[in-house]
Amino acid sequence: MPGTERPLRVEFAGEWHTVSPHARFTIGREGDLSVDDNPYLHRHFLELSFHEGLWWLANVGSRLAPTVSSAGGAVQSWLSPGARMPIVFAQSVIVFTAGPTTYEIALHTDEAHYSVASQVQTSMTGEATVMPVSFTPLQRVLIVALAEPMLRREGVSVSELPSSSAAAARLGWTMSKFNRKLDNVCDKLDRMGVQGLRGGTGRLATNRRARLVEYAVSSQLVTRADLPLLDDESLHDSADD
Incomplete structure (x- = not known):
């Protein structure tokens, strides 16, 4: 159940950061995770915090919007500026582009509030079709x-x-x-x-x-x-x- 204060681990380009439930963790051109000295990237872009018994990801920037993917790509969100979302899966991947550069950041937690259904796990291994769209x-x-x-x-x-x-x-x-x-x-x-x-x-x-x-x-x-x-x-x- 929500409420267990467990740290969140952040992975980026071979580096790992452990986020305490008692502190806010900022990601951007500057912050706790300084991603890159990229002028297209916000000084403070994303913020991780623990409250209401859950880890939350907030977009504190004004222009960029990351894609947040969980459950092997089966669950996706597009996090607009000013929005926030709970982190409820054991692993999530944040992908965003600033100028010509695309960045990926992974979030890992030992406590997942939701798991992937067996049907979804099967589909993600290629044994069933996930996308209801076909391309030439x-x-x-x-x-x-x-x-x-x-x-x-x-x-x-x-x-x-x-x-x-x-x-x-x-x-x-x-x-x-x-x-x-x-x-x-x-x-x-x-x-x-x-x-x-x-x-x-x-x-x-x-x-x-x-x-x-x-x-x-x-x-x-x-x-x-x-x-x-x-x-x-x-x-x-x-x-x-």
Whole structure:
């Protein structure tokens, strides 16, 4: 039951921090966990604290919104500025992008208030379908091209988000083809209810690509097993189809 004051462990780029239930723990350009001297990153972005018998994660920034994934990607939240959420699973992964850089931070607790149902565990091993959406081979390889740096990483760490032009060149596609396929992928996920993928006034292309990568990797929509798609010559035709 909630109420047991147990420390929370934070993992980032091979470093571990133990958070006391009696103190607040800040994450950002500065703070208890200084992630990176990145001008796009808030000085104080995320805050961990223990109260009401639970650990809570709060977004104390004003612009960035991390993706928080638990239960092997089966449970996801997009934490908007000013919002907070309880940490109720044994392990959660926080993914966020600031400028061209994507960061991953893992949270570990010895006391989980919720566990993963056996049906979900089965689905996450590939024995059942998790996502109620399908993608064409060209749409899937686009996601893999954008997510490649994260998929090749080891553990929770830092990776660079490729530009649209770099990802298009990786696939041998024209920019018009790349942008059209990206629109199709984002529209599909937006119709599913995935937030942060719809364009609009003031919506930077970088934000949309970052959100797509964060969601795709955190939900295991694409995994390291999909990387061979990048070497499939049949998907590298530069024709604007």
